[in-house]
Amino acid sequence: MSTKHFTLPDDDGRPQEQGWFAVTGQAAHDAVSLHIVGELEEHRSAVHADGLVFGMVRARAGEGPHVWVNTRDGRRVHASPLMAS
Template sequence: MSASGLGHPAVVVAEGVVHSLDAELVPVAILVRAEMAAVLLESSDKRFVVFVRCENGRWVAPGMTTGTPRRMKEQQDAETGPVPLTGMSPRWTAAAEPTDEESDFAWFAVTGQAAADAVEVSLTSSADATTVPVGENGLVFALVRTSVLSRAGEYPEVELPEIRVRTNDGRAVPMPPRP
C-alpha cells in the first residue's frame, strides 16, 4: 500500500470519477500493478476503490465505480481471530483489454481492517500472488490478478483469491469463504 505514490496520474483520474459522488472523498493509497492501478479513496463514511487502466500511455477510468460504507472499528482488535479482516470489502474489474478484446484475467482488490498483531496480508489466485504490509490502524489494501471463470450472464464470474493474514507470532489465518 502506498500513500507516497499519491502523485501518480491515476489518482487524478480516480478523484475525477468520485468527486461528483462525494466531494469529501480523498485518496489515501494507490497500488500499481502492470497496466492497472487501484486507488483507495475515503471520506468519513465511505470507501471507494477505483480501478484505473493504462491505455496507450494514458490512465483511463472505468465505466462504472462502486463504493461501500467505511467499516473501520474505532478500537482495533488486539489479536487476530477466526475472521482475520473486519469490514472486508472485495472489488474487482474484468474490463476488456485496450484492444477491446475480452481478457481471461480480472483484477481483484480487497480492503479491510486487521488486528494489531497482524503484519501482512497475502492474496493468492491461480494467476498471481501478492503480499502487502498491514497499514496504519490495521488498514489493509491489496490488489491481485485473478482468472475470469465465466462470462455468461450480465457480469463475469471471477476467481476469488485465497486471503491470509500473517500475525507477528507467525500464524497464517485464512479468511473464511464469503457466503
C-alpha cells in the same frame, strides 16, 4: 474485509477473461501482513500502522483468490476463499 473483481471490456463490450481482484479492510491489532494467492499471481503487503490493508492480484474472471493475514505471533489466518462481486 471487502473484495472486488474488476476488468475492462473487450472491443466487443464483453468482460475480458482476466482482470484484477482487490482486497481492502481493517486488520486485527496483531496483524502484520496480508497475503493473496490467485491462479495467475500472488501479492504480499504489510498492514499499515492504522490497521488498513490493501492488496491486488491479476485474476481470472470468477476466480476467488485465497487471502491470509499473518499475525505478530507467527499465525497465518485464512480469510477466504471469497467470490468477489
